[in-house]
Amino acid sequence: xxTKYILAGTQQHRIWKYATxxxxxxxxxxxxxxxxxxxxxxxxDNSYNLSMIRIAKAVSFGVAILGLQCVVGFxxxxxxxxxxxxxxxxxxxxxxxxxxxxxxLLTLVVVVPACFLIxxxxxxxxxxxxxxxxxxxxxxxxxxxPSIVKLDAISDQTGGSGGKSTAESKLVSPEWATSIFDGxxxxxxxxxxxxxxxxxxDLSEREADRMWKFVLFIIVAxxxxxxxxxxxxxxxxxxxxxxxxxxxxxxxxxxDLAMTKTLAFGVASALGGVAGTIYVMEVGIASPDDFxxxxxxxxxxxxxxxxxxxxxxxxVGGLVVVLIPDWAASTESVAGVPERWxxxxxxxxxxxVMLIFLTFVMxxxxxxxxxxxxxxxxxxxxxxxxGSVPAAFAAATAGPATDGEAMLSNESDDELVxxxxxxxxxxx
Amino acid sequence: MDLxxxxxxxxxxxxxxxxxxxxxxVLIFKATTLINFAQGEMAMLGAFVALQLWxxxxxxWIAVILAMLFSAVLAAGIERTLIRPFDPKDHxxxxxxTLGLFLAINAFAGIVWRFDPRQFPxxxxxxxxxxxxxxxxxxFAVFTIILTVGVILLLQLLLNKTKIGLAFRAVSSNLESSxxxxxxxxxxxxxxxxxxxxxxxxxxxxYVANPLLSLEPSVMxxxxxxxxxxAALGGLDSIWGALVGGLAIGFVQSLLVQYxxxxxxxxxxxxxxxxxxxxxxxxxxxxxxxxxxxxx
Numbered sequence: 028x029x030t031k032y033i034l035a036g037t038q039q040h041r042i043w044k045y046a047t048x049x050x051x052x053x054x055x056x057x058x059x060x061x062x063x064x065x066x067x068x069x070x071x072d073n074s075y076n077l078s079m080i081r082i083a084k085a086v087s088f089g090v091a092i093l094g095l096q097c098v099v100g101f102x103x104x105x106x107x108x109x110x111x112x113x114x115x116x117x118x119x120x121x122x123x124x125x126x127x128x129x130x131x132l133l134t135l136v137v138v139v140p141a142c143f144l145i146x147x148x149x150x151x152x153x154x155x156x157x158x159x160x161x162x163x164x165x166x167x168x169x170x171x172x173p174s175i176v177k178l179d180a181i182s183d184q185t186g187g188s189g190g191k192s193t194a195e196s197k198l199v200s201p202e203w204a205t206s207i208f209d210g211x212x213x214x215x216x217x218x219x220x221x222x223x224x225x226x227x228x229d230l231s232e233r234e235a236d237r238m239w240k241f242v243l244f245i246i247v248a249x250x251x252x253x254x255x256x257x258x259x260x261x262x263x264x265x266x267x268x269x270x271x272x273x274x275x276x277x278x279x280x281x282x283d284l285a286m287t288k289t290l291a292f293g294v295a296s297a298l299g300g301v302a303g304t305i306y307v308m309e310v311g312i313a314s315p316d317d318f319x320x321x322x323x324x325x326x327x328x329x330x331x332x333x334x335x336x337x338x339x340x341x342x343v344g345g346l347v348v349v350l351i352p353d354w355a356a357s358t359e360s361v362a363g364v365p366e367r368w369x370x371x372x373x374x375x376x377x378x379x380v381m382l383i384f385l386t387f388v389m390x391x392x393x394x395x396x397x398x399x400x401x402x403x404x405x406x407x408x409x410x411x412x413x414g415s416v417p418a419a420f421a422a423a424t425a426g427p428a429t430d431g432e433a434m435l436s437n438e439s440d441d442e443l444v445x446x447x448x449x450x451x452x453x454x455x
Numbered sequence: 456m457d458l459x460x461x462x463x464x465x466x467x468x469x470x471x472x473x474x475x476x477x478x479x480x481v482l483i484f485k486a487t488t489l490i491n492f493a494q495g496e497m498a499m500l501g502a503f504v505a506l507q508l509w510x511x512x513x514x515x516w517i518a519v520i521l522a523m524l525f526s527a528v529l530a531a532g533i534e535r536t537l538i539r540p541f542d543p544k545d546h547x548x549x550x551x552x553t554l555g556l557f558l559a560i561n562a563f564a565g566i567v568w569r570f571d572p573r574q575f576p577x578x579x580x581x582x583x584x585x586x587x588x589x590x591x592x593x594x595f596a597v598f599t600i601i602l603t604v605g606v607i608l609l610l611q612l613l614l615n616k617t618k619i620g621l622a623f624r625a626v627s628s629n630l631e632s633s634x635x636x637x638x639x640x641x642x643x644x645x646x647x648x649x650x651x652x653x654x655x656x657x658x659x660x661x662y663v664a665n666p667l668l669s670l671e672p673s674v675m676x677x678x679x680x681x682x683x684x685x686a687a688l689g690g691l692d693s694i695w696g697a698l699v700g701g702l703a704i705g706f707v708q709s710l711l712v713q714y715x716x717x718x719x720x721x722x723x724x725x726x727x728x729x730x731x732x733x734x735x736x737x738x739x740x741x742x743x744x745x746x747x748x749x750x751x
Contacts, residue, residue, distance in 0.1 A: 105550055156735045158546045159490045163687075164735060166492070167680045167728035174724055320676065324554050331551050371569065372562040379559030383537060386551050 089345025116303025146296020190314025470705020475658025501656025690744020
């Protein structure tokens with residue numbers, strides 16, 4: 028198939044962009060309805076769980092990784108302590124819900140500003156501490172979090188080493204939402220051939236609650252992604268990327284280093300807090316051992332495996348970090364592998380190996396690999412700031428589209444960074 | 456008073472183990488300005504190998520030495536295959552590689568040896584060397600300190616009196632110039648990694664040989680933070696600094712945290728992180744390190 032070229036900023040490009048994201052969301056919702064209750068896929072003798080608990084956790088981790096994208100991916104500060112903020116958000120939510128009977132979503136009003144401020148505060152030392160030292164300090168911070176919440180002085184609020192449970196207040200799907208879910212499920216079940224995969228009859232109460240939670244998570248996460256997408260394309264976002272690429276150069280060009288870095292830390296921490304809220308909404312308990320430095324490292328794995336400096340990388344990363352350990356744990360027999368190897372932390376082992384392997388063969392992560400593949404079929408050509416049609420594009424579309432490939436760099440395909448050049452780049 | 460003396464001794468014993476891991480961190484930092492996040496896990500793996508050899512009937516000291524050799528070979532391999540291909544000035548990929556090693560080694564030990572704590576064989580005679588009131592200075596503490604100082608003296612001899620030591624110092628002082636005068640930089644760095652892993656393994660063995668502790672895959676998670684604070688406090692490129700830093704962190708852990716009321720006892724790790732933070736903020740070169748001067 029010949030490569031198809033699309034000029035950035037045209038109608039065609041917009042349709043293409045929204046169509047792909049729309050397709051992604053439709054697939055997510057279809058999977059959700061298909062697997063709302065007993066999501067298992069059988070391969071060989073093993074059954075793999077795909078149920079919503081996993082997916083919801085993946086949404087939570089995806090948002091946390093999105094925060095890491097801001098500070099590591101876009102600002103270039105090697106901060107590893109995201110689990111600290113996920114934990115903070117989780118505990119604030121658990122405390123407000125369990126002790127003060129707040130509705131879950133309302134706690135975001137406290138979580139987001141609180142985590143933002145804490146993040147900015149803890150980001151201040153990062154103005155002096157750089158590179159590996161920063162990585163070390165932030166990893167230390169992540170390691171300290173469990174012992175902070177276990178402190179006797181605040182154990183009334185945090186529940187000590189047992190954790191803070193919010194099991195008493197359940198998130199119940201409202202009537203209208205339940206009926207909508209039932210309607211959709213009914214329509215899907217009526218589809219010939221594939222209808223059987225969507226169960227039968229109305230959703231049970233449990234299924235409806237789960238679906239409601241899932242829809243809420245998706246909406247919260249979508250808002251987070253939308254905000255970050257706009258942030259990185261705006262003036263502070265460009266300042267962040269300038270710092271990542273060349274700090275001295277950015278300072279010379281008038282970027283306020285201190286301000287931008289603390290802002291990046293604040294945003295990252297706020298997103299970590301949101302991730303914590305989602306986590307508690309799904310799991311129903313915030314316990315100290317969930318937020319150790321192992322979580323911090325896992326989130327870094329997600330960041331790198333998904334793709335550093337891309338928003339879609341956060342989605343992929345969240346899924347990978349949750350699903351791989353889970354699937355590894357449910358794999359009970361594989362031909363040629365001793366059973367002992369399949370019990371125990373096989374998932375973490377795979378993640379570690381995958382991290383090293385991908386750093387060698389695919390430094391841009393899975394998203395970069397996917398883009399490389401896609402670039403063979405569809406390429407988005409950025410438009411120069413003056414609005415003219417680039418020569419390479421004209422040549423590629425006019426002649427047989429074979430030689431054009433060499434002239435177009437893959438980098439121009441970075442849809443989340445370079446889009447909107449017709450309106451965004453030349454407004455300063 | 457008895458309790459105080461007891462805690463001084465505890466601090467010394469723990470501090471020496473931290474010092475050994477800190478020395479391992481310092482060796483790698485000196486050579487490559489890289490902080491090896493997997494150092495603690497590599498040391499833990501070495502300790503497990505020693506334990507396994509001991510299960511198979513090897514005398515404990517020979518088992519430890521064999522485990523040190525194993526770790527050295529493993530680390531040399533890791534340096535050659537995973538670290539050398541990357542530009543030492545670009546930190547993110549190297550951090551990621553060492554974090555990947557951290558996860559993989561931790562999980563590997565969990566798969567092979569499971570997570571239940573195991574008692575490490577006694578490396579030193581039990582009992583007390585010195586009784587003061589109801590408390591005493593255990594032989595364990597005495598030997599740990601002697602061993603640590605001995606290892607550091609040996610390292611100093613190795614670095615200052617041998618040819619490979621000279622090459623190592625040259626490489627850590629100026630990589631490009633030493634390459635120009637014909638030093639094989641690659642194998643010298645490999646030597647640094649091997650040495651560091653061997654010292655780290657010894658540190659982990661000594662740490663878990665403490666009768667109060669046992670060996671399990673996550674035992675070094677906290678120790679790495681303590682050791683990193685120790686190394687930073689002493690100066691990340693000073694071997695004697697690592698000893699001083701290790702002992703200081705040991706004392707912070709056993710004395711300050713116990714005697715100052717408003718610091719609860721669970722906060723010893725937090726205290727170490729705070730020390731690390733303060734050192735890096737106000738005196739990045741540490742107590743004995745070389746201050747780095749950067750041309751801008």
